[in-house]
Amino acid sequence: MIWQQLQILAGSYPLALRGLGMTVVLSLISLVLGTLIGFGLGILRTGGNRLISGAIGAWVDLIRGTPFLVQIFLIFFILPELGIELDAFTAGIIALTNLAACFICEIVVAGIRSVPTGQVEAALASGLSRWQRMRQVVLPQAMRIVLPPLVGQYVLLIKDSSVVSAIGLTDLTRVGWLVVQRVPNGLLVFFLVGLGYFIVCYPLIMLARRLEQRIGAAHGEVQL
Amino acid sequence: MLENFSFRTIVEYLPLFGQGLVTTVWLSVLAFAGALAIGIVLAAMNLQRGRLFRMPAKAYIDAVRATPLLAQLYFLYFGLPRLGIILPELVVGILALSLNSGAYVAEIIRAGILSIPRGQVEAGVASGMTYIQRMRLVILPQAFKVTIPPLLGQAIVLVKDSALLSLIAVAELTRAGQLLASDRFMPAEGFITIAAFYLLLYYGLKGLAALSGRWLGLAGART
Numbered sequence: 001m002i003w004q005q006l007q008i009l010a011g012s013y014p015l016a017l018r019g020l021g022m023t024v025v026l027s028l029i030s031l032v033l034g035t036l037i038g039f040g041l042g043i044l045r046t047g048g049n050r051l052i053s054g055a056i057g058a059w060v061d062l063i064r065g066t067p068f069l070v071q072i073f074l075i076f077f078i079l080p081e082l083g084i085e086l087d088a089f090t091a092g093i094i095a096l097t098n099l100a101a102c103f104i105c106e107i108v109v110a111g112i113r114s115v116p117t118g119q120v121e122a123a124l125a126s127g128l129s130r131w132q133r134m135r136q137v138v139l140p141q142a143m144r145i146v147l148p149p150l151v152g153q154y155v156l157l158i159k160d161s162s163v164v165s166a167i168g169l170t171d172l173t174r175v176g177w178l179v180v181q182r183v184p185n186g187l188l189v190f191f192l193v194g195l196g197y198f199i200v201c202y203p204l205i206m207l208a209r210r211l212e213q214r215i216g217a218a219h220g221e222v223q224l
Numbered sequence: 225m226l227e228n229f230s231f232r233t234i235v236e237y238l239p240l241f242g243q244g245l246v247t248t249v250w251l252s253v254l255a256f257a258g259a260l261a262i263g264i265v266l267a268a269m270n271l272q273r274g275r276l277f278r279m280p281a282k283a284y285i286d287a288v289r290a291t292p293l294l295a296q297l298y299f300l301y302f303g304l305p306r307l308g309i310i311l312p313e314l315v316v317g318i319l320a321l322s323l324n325s326g327a328y329v330a331e332i333i334r335a336g337i338l339s340i341p342r343g344q345v346e347a348g349v350a351s352g353m354t355y356i357q358r359m360r361l362v363i364l365p366q367a368f369k370v371t372i373p374p375l376l377g378q379a380i381v382l383v384k385d386s387a388l389l390s391l392i393a394v395a396e397l398t399r400a401g402q403l404l405a406s407d408r409f410m411p412a413e414g415f416i417t418i419a420a421f422y423l424l425l426y427y428g429l430k431g432l433a434a435l436s437g438r439w440l441g442l443a444g445a446r447t
Contacts, residue, residue: 065426066419067387070398074419077411155290162292166391173295186302194291194299201290 012179019175027158030096038104046112063102068163076167092164100157107149111142148212155204172196234413237404244400252383258322263329288327301392317389325382336371369440376433
């Protein structure tokens with residue numbers, strides 16, 4: 001019986017591939033942008049300027065304190081009222097990038113703060129410029145701490161991309177929702193949807209664990 | 225067009241937001257209680273030596289952590305009727321949140337128990353305590369202490385995740401905002417108001433987490 005239903009479902013494979021493609025594209029674009037912006041924000045936040053640091057902190061708290069679904073609705077429905085036209089795809093990318101950047105900022109700040117002050121002082125004494133200190137002394141050491149939670153954050157990002165289906169983007173979750181209207185077997189359809197995410201996310205979770213074990217794991221756990 | 229931002233409409237809809245907020249709070253409390261129960265059982269299974277209990281617990285935790293909550297929610301919402309189980313949306317939502325959060329709670333509890341130094345257990349053994357006594361008198365009281373702040377963090381995540389229940393038409397806080405947005409075509413009023421309410425919950429729980437950390441004297445404690 002399951003075999004028959006699988007055969008019926010097989011007809012939806014182009015849709016499923018499109019959904020998986022959308023999930024991967026959404027995640028990849030916001031992953032790259034979010035990492036770049038997140039590192040920038042993290043470096044700025046530890047830069048010593050109180051005003052900038054405070055502003056970034058307030059924004060990060062605002063994003064961490066509200067549900068992602070609400071952020072998507074805010075971006076998708078309110079930006080157009082401010083005269084900025086945008087489609088669901090752009091709104092999704094903006095929302096996901098912003099979310100990733102805020103969480104990655106926190107990870108980077110923790111990483112930078114974990115570098116002993118003696119290292120910075122030594123760099124200062126050797127006459128390195130501010131940028132050189134950051135690039136050659138602080139960041140390479142901070143990366144050890146940053147990497148495991150960063151990979152964990154990527155898993156969260158891929159999972160959060162499913163929420164973007166709420167504004168009508170045909171990602172993997174939305175495909176499940178569409179297919180289940182035609183083939184009303186929620187167990188099977190969403191098992192397959194889950195499998196799709198699992199195949200993408202599980203290797204990353206394993207990677208995060210491996211990385212964490214390698215740095216000695218003494219620095220706190222990854223929240224996946 | 226935000227110059228037309230209508231506080232009057234927000235005030236008019238306050239009772240609806242209030243109801244939504246109350247629903248969000250009590251469904252989160254119930255779901256978190258469920259998550260604690262599931263988490264304790266999973267953690268206990270995961271800490272056993274035998275594979276018989278450990279493997280299913282690990283598989284469950286990994287499956288939950290590698291798939292989105294929304295897909296899990298839809299799995300239950302569209303899947304349970306298939307098994308002949310017809311439940312109200314609200315119950316399906318609470319169930320999904322509990323099952324999801326339980327996996328994370330299990331990891332927090334396990335980490336808490338594993339954080340107790342081996343010497344403590346050995347001291348317990350040396351004083352002639354039984355396994356149950358060691359657990360009850362030595363390990364759990366200490367583990368309890370270190371798990372409180374991360375558990376409150378998980379509670380924050382759960383409250384925010386509960387917004388997804390609006391997608392299966394549970395009348396919680398986000399749903400109230402959606403109703404205002406669609407009835408009056410006022411998305412700004414609807415969504416900014418609920419964002420403010422969620423921030424209230426967030427800062428409340430975050431304050432509680434900070435307070436509990438200080439109260440339990442965790443600031444300089446061994447981690």
